[in-house]
Amino acid sequence: MSIAENIGRIRERMNAAALAAGRDPAEILLVGASKMNGAAACREAIAAGIDALGENRVQEMTAKLAEHAYDGAPLHFIGHLQRNKVRQVVGKAALIQSAGSLELLEEIRRQAEKQGLVQDVLLEVNIGGEESKSGFSPDELYPAAEAARTFPGIRVLGLMTIPPVAEESHGNLPYFEKVSKLYVDISRNLYDNSFKYLSMGMSDDFEDAIAAGATMIRVGSAIFGHRQYQV
Numbered sequence: 001m002s003i004a005e006n007i008g009r010i011r012e013r014m015n016a017a018a019l020a021a022g023r024d025p026a027e028i029l030l031v032g033a034s035k036m037n038g039a040a041a042c043r044e045a046i047a048a049g050i051d052a053l054g055e056n057r058v059q060e061m062t063a064k065l066a067e068h069a070y071d072g073a074p075l076h077f078i079g080h081l082q083r084n085k086v087r088q089v090v091g092k093a094a095l096i097q098s099a100g101s102l103e104l105l106e107e108i109r110r111q112a113e114k115q116g117l118v119q120d121v122l123l124e125v126n127i128g129g130e131e132s133k134s135g136f137s138p139d140e141l142y143p144a145a146e147a148a149r150t151f152p153g154i155r156v157l158g159l160m161t162i163p164p165v166a167e168e169s170h171g172n173l174p175y176f177e178k179v180s181k182l183y184v185d186i187s188r189n190l191y192d193n194s195f196k197y198l199s200m201g202m203s204d205d206f207e208d209a210i211a212a213g214a215t216m217i218r219v220g221s222a223i224f225g226h227r228q229y230q231v
């Protein structure tokens with residue numbers, strides 16, 4: 001199956017999941033998680049109408065930017081971001097989905113102000129409370145969202161989450177529902193209902209994420225095939 005065929009099949013499944021949930025399929029965006037795939041694969045996905053491409057590593061993103069891999073689609077940063085690399089991402093990524101600590105938000109704000117721009121971000125929620133994952137705990141999220149509201153240089157457009165690896169099918173649905181509730185509450189109570197993006201769901205569980213209210217899914221292997229990890 002080609003990348004274009006894979007995207008076509010995922011769009012069909014997105015539409016079906018949206019309709020089953022009584023939602024408008026047009027309100028759900030497909031982000032291609034293109035890590036470990038080269039510029040040619042990115043261009044194929046863009047030609048097939050992907051809504052955005054998401055990268056995990058700053059070095060890889062920078063190299064692919066130099067190859068014009070993302071021309072024609074918005075670039076998102078979706079991976080763990082170190083503070084000393086923020087400078088290389090601000091102004092390059094249309095959306096930083098993985099803003100998961102106040103220190104990181106402070107640095108994004110600092111770099112954005114330096115460059116004289118406003119950086120769009122999502123707040124990452126560590127909904128499973130996993131030590132290994134970054135992101136705000138549900139308890140930290142509300143005060144962080146409140147603080148970020150006043151940061152010049154930053155515009156918070158919603159939430160992103162990566163739930164724990166599911167042990168069984170539909171295992172992540174309760175996590176998606178929890179984050180969806182946080183999204184609705186924070187948007188209403190702190191952001192005048194201005195939130196646009198609830199980013200959750202990957203190759204194995206995006207239909208459940210759509211059922212729970214996702215407006216953006218991030219799909220890698222189901223589009224690009226299995227990643228070849230090098231040791």
Ligand SMILES: *Cc1c(COP(=O)(O)O)cnc(C)c1O
Nearest residue numbers: 033056078202203218219220221
């Ligand atoms: C790789 C990745 C995805 C996509 O994962 P697949 O299971 O390959 O669809 C989504 N989100 C993030 C943050 C990722 O790193």
